[in-house]
Amino acid sequence: MEKKKLAEILFEKGKRLGFEDMEVFIKSTTNFDLKIFKKEIDKYSISNQEGLSFRGIYNGKMGYSYTEKVDETSIDILVEEAINNAKVIDSDDEEIIYEGSEEYKEVCTYNKDLENISKEEKIQFALKLEEEALNLDDRVETVNHCSFGETSEYSLIMNTKGLELENKSNMALAYVSVKVKDGDDIKTAGKHIISNDFSKFDAKKLAKEAVNEAISLLSAESIKSGEYQTILRNDVSASILEAFTSIFSAESVQKGLSLLKDKLNEKVSSSLITIIDDPFMEEGISSTGFDGEGVATKYKKLIDKGVLKTFLHSLKTAKKDGVESTGNGFKGYKSSVVISPTNMYIEKGKSSFEDMLKGVKEGILIIDVQGLHSGLNTVSGDFSLSAQGYLIENGEITRPINQITIAGNYFEVLNDVDEVSNDLDFILPSGGYIGSPSLKIKRLSVAGK
Template sequence: MEFLDFKEALFKKAKEEGLEKYEIYYITKESLEVKSYEVQVEGYALSDSKGLCFRALIDGNMGYSYTEKLDIEAIDILIKGVKDSAKFIKNEDQEFIYGGGSKYETVKAENESLKNLSAEEQIKMVLELEEKTKNYAKEVEKVAECAMETTSGSVTIINSEGLNVSRKYNTAYSYVAPVVLDGTEMVDGFNIVVSNNVLDYDIDKMAKESVEDALIKRGAKPVKSGNYRILLSNEMMAVMLKIFQSAFNSDKVQKGLSLLKGKEGETIASEIVNIVDNPLMNNGPCSTPFDDEGVETKFKYLVKDGVFQTLLYNLKTANKAGVKTTGNASKTSFSSAVEVAATNLYLESGNLNFEELVSLVNDGLYITSLEGTHAGANAVTGDFSLAASGRVIRNGVLCEAVNQITVAGNFFDVLKDIEAIGNDFKFYHSNTASSSVIIKGLAVAGE
């Protein structure tokens, strides 16, 4: 059954069953992942999925049910599902079905260059990336991983209150991991690009940066323990934002799982720090004109000039706090309940290039890798102790490689201790991005 026909039949049945407020959340998703090894296609995974969530307000409780099949049999199952789940899911917080916004911004979330990229062209890009990486330097022993995944999809929300919105999006990422020989040991490098613009996938640049990342790690050893001035790479600052983004989540705050409760208007970071949630960013990986409740989205500062501005809210958490929603309702999948999440979350860039940052550090460490983020970081307290590697900075120059060290501190102290921000802005893996930053000092455990 076609989606619109299914929606009409489901809404008719819902009305006959006495449901008053109800909603459909429907997604389509298509992805293609290509992996190569020894300049041959090693993996080719094409997936095409659809899913529909039906929810309804019944006696003040929100009932959920979902299906991947749009047929007549699914309609009765969905109706029964929302009735049953509403009986068993009791929530003291008021739930909402949104009636629609007055204005939705135009957001570029679907890039034509990626939309027009054929499977053959994607395969060619991956094979070329591996080959150029392998041949970039004689020291390259092999390429351990090389892949590119492209994803396109749509989201449609229609409800009994008059809401009818839909959007399309696409995104992609590509990564390569060469291996070089360091004496008798292997050292790996890595480079990743996240963008829905095919022009951002510069094969020569990706090969060069991944191999050079491996080459500079040769001969790495720990430094002496102490407190070091730190240049944190753009990628690792993005990782820090990803780890601790839940601190800005209103649901976490209301559950006592964030230290930011009641701190709006307080200085929590250096005056040069601006942290943004920007769902209207052109070609951002999580750009959208509406959230997963259908609420219109907007650009917002979470931290402005070091001052904490706002948490992220959906309709339920905003009502509980007595404020307006920020348009940050989110569903991790079509079958999940509505939660709260950031969209494109990033630290605004400064105007210093990388060489200027290195010079400004003078003596310290350049950290390019952080490991153990799941076990070594506490998103509630902000404390972290993470295995790290990178390079020594001496007299304003990048020097020998460093590994087998641990950096420890607190995320909120890091925000206060940021002294300079670069202009090398980059998304890394998911929805967080940053430029490289200089941190006044972090405790380093080494020799």
């Protein structure tokens, strides 16, 4: 049955049984996953997933239900489960079905050419990626991970207030990780590319980036404990920002779980820091014209030259604060609305990475951190992370370093930024597409030998 027709029948059934406003959210996803190991296909899978969530106002409460069987046979049980759910809800928070925004910006997130690339061509790319990595240097012992994946998504939001929104998107991801060995010294490094433009997938370039980084870390040693002028490479800075994205959630703020509470329009970081959430970014993996509640998304500066300007809002948090939703309420068909960024990044500066490096007389460059989920506290901002990178002396990288721990407070780090590079880059998406340029920090505590 056509999806919009199914939603209309569901609304008719719900109205007869006492629902007021109702909403249907349908999402379908197709995934193609490919892994190569030792010149052979180690994994090849194509999966399809589809689900429908139904919610509606019943006796003043919002009831929810969902199904993975998206056809007419699911209608009765969806309505009955939503009624039962509404009866047991004890929250006093008022939830609404949104009537729609005045205007929606058209955002292109689907590239038909990607799906026209044959599976054979994608397999050949992955095989070449492994081959290139293995042949670049005799010290490459193995390619421990080589994969190519592709995802296509379709979503539909319809409600009884006349809202009807559709979106289609796709993207591909290639990742390679290598292990290099020199004597007893073993190091690993991995690199990725993500885009819905297959012409940008260069196997030789991607393999070279991973191999060169792994080799550059051979013979790494620790350094003396102390405070060092520190450069957080773009991907490291983005990873730490991703771990702290919840501090910008209005829900976290309202629950007292963010130190940014009561700091709107106050200086919270260095004036060199501007943090943007841009749902319209070209080639942004999380670009979208509307969120999971049907609210039109907005370009916004969360921090503008060091000053906190807004939080990320859903309809519920916006109503509590007496403001408009920022269009950051997202959901899956199995889950309720959560606040999430779209394409969030620290705005790039004017300095090149090379010039930033030259400005460090004695310091370190961090290129990888471990323990982001266990070694930091998003409420206090404190972090302690295992790290590796390079020693910088007189503006030049002199040797690799490892077996160190960097520690500090993220709010203090943002205030201690004294230079921002122009090398903005994004990490693998997880609850938003997060990016950052490299940041030079005045001082950071390092525990070494």
